[in-house]
Amino acid sequence: MRIDIITAFPGMFQSVFGESMIKRCLEKGLVNIVLNDLRDYTADKHRSVDDYPFGGGPGMVMKPEPFFEAVEAVMSQVAERGAARVILFSPQGSLLTQKKVRELSSLKHLVLICGHYEGVDERVRLALVQEEISIGDYVLTGGELPAMVLVDAVVRLLPGTLNEASLQEESFSTGLLEYPQYTRPREYRGLKVPPILLSGDHEKIRRWRRLQSVKRTLERRPDMLQEMSPEELAEIFKELEELEREEAE
Numbered sequence: 001m002r003i004d005i006i007t008a009f010p011g012m013f014q015s016v017f018g019e020s021m022i023k024r025c026l027e028k029g030l031v032n033i034v035l036n037d038l039r040d041y042t043a044d045k046h047r048s049v050d051d052y053p054f055g056g057g058p059g060m061v062m063k064p065e066p067f068f069e070a071v072e073a074v075m076s077q078v079a080e081r082g083a084a085r086v087i088l089f090s091p092q093g094s095l096l097t098q099k100k101v102r103e104l105s106s107l108k109h110l111v112l113i114c115g116h117y118e119g120v121d122e123r124v125r126l127a128l129v130q131e132e133i134s135i136g137d138y139v140l141t142g143g144e145l146p147a148m149v150l151v152d153a154v155v156r157l158l159p160g161t162l163n164e165a166s167l168q169e170e171s172f173s174t175g176l177l178e179y180p181q182y183t184r185p186r187e188y189r190g191l192k193v194p195p196i197l198l199s200g201d202h203e204k205i206r207r208w209r210r211l212q213s214v215k216r217t218l219e220r221r222p223d224m225l226q227e228m229s230p231e232e233l234a235e236i237f238k239e240l241e242e243l244e245r246e247e248a249e
Contacts, residue, residue: 001107001158002032004074004084005147006067007114008049010035012144021162022155030158033151034074041069050117059118067113067124074111084109086130087150088120089143093132096150100133104150105157112150114143175228177216179209211243 005013013035017023025031039047043065050060071086078084085107094100104110113120113129125132135146156162182193196208214236217224225233 001030001105001154002034002078002109003151003154004034004036004109004111005114005151006036006038006070006074006112007142007144007147008038008062008116009114009142009144010037013148016148017151022152025155025158025161028160030160031155036070036074038066038070041066041073053118057118061118062115062120062124064121064123067120067128071111071113071128078109080108083107084111086111086113086128088113088125088129088132089115089134089146089150090119090132091134091137091139093134095137096133096135096146096153098153101150101153102157105154110154112143112147114147116142174213175224175232176213177221177224179212179216207243207246211240211247214240214243 007013017026017033022031022033026033038049042048048063049066050062053059053061075084085104087110089112113124133146133150135149140146182197186193186198194208196204199205225236228236
């Protein structure tokens with residue numbers, strides 16, 4: 001996969017992409033992340049990327065010309081131009097979910113546009129952008145942090161990055177939150193690991209984890225269950241009753 005990031009602040013990404021999983025993926029050639037400095041596509045000596053809004057109002061708006069030039073330059077570097085998904089980060093965009101992350105991880109080329117200040121000129125949205133994404137119902141200074149979040153979420157799903165089994169049981173992948181995890185020591189400051197995890201009975205452990213996942217989702221994120229069909233919900237509540245009965249025995 002190739003990921004192009006168009007930003008006026010490319011230095012923000014250096015430390016994030018130079019550590020941990022993303023660094024390893026870059027070294028293994030699983031992903032190619034290209035930072036495109038928006039200021040390289042300006043025409044004035046001050047390398048300005050923003051200007052005052054027409055009609056008045058507070059703040060500055062990012063100019064259209066550098067974005068058009070940058071996106072066109074990126075597209076000229078790839079053979080399959082139609083394969084790119086151009087994304088703008090915006091509070092007005094659709095919420096980033098694990099389902100959307102999986103969809104994006106199957107693509108060959110992402111172009112991520114990072115806005116700033118009071119936003120970008122509307123012509124950028126109309127002519128360049130195919131999708132707008134938000135990482136939550138709050139406002140950030142710019143699109144750089146959302147771009148880092150999206151890249152991390154997408155890259156970890158690329159083949160060869162993580163063990164497939166670990167991806168299948170994590171939160172949101174099954175429609176439920178993940179069960180609690182424990183490691184050594186068995187007891188710490190009076191807090192003990194649940195005995196069933198030490199039993200060696202893999203079927204009982206599997207069912208206990210399933211019970212914890214259902215309970216956690218009901219307690220913390222009941223909204224996730226609203227996305228399930230009545231049949232799926234009925235099956236989950238039936239299983240919950242069975243698991244709680246087993247636990248009581």
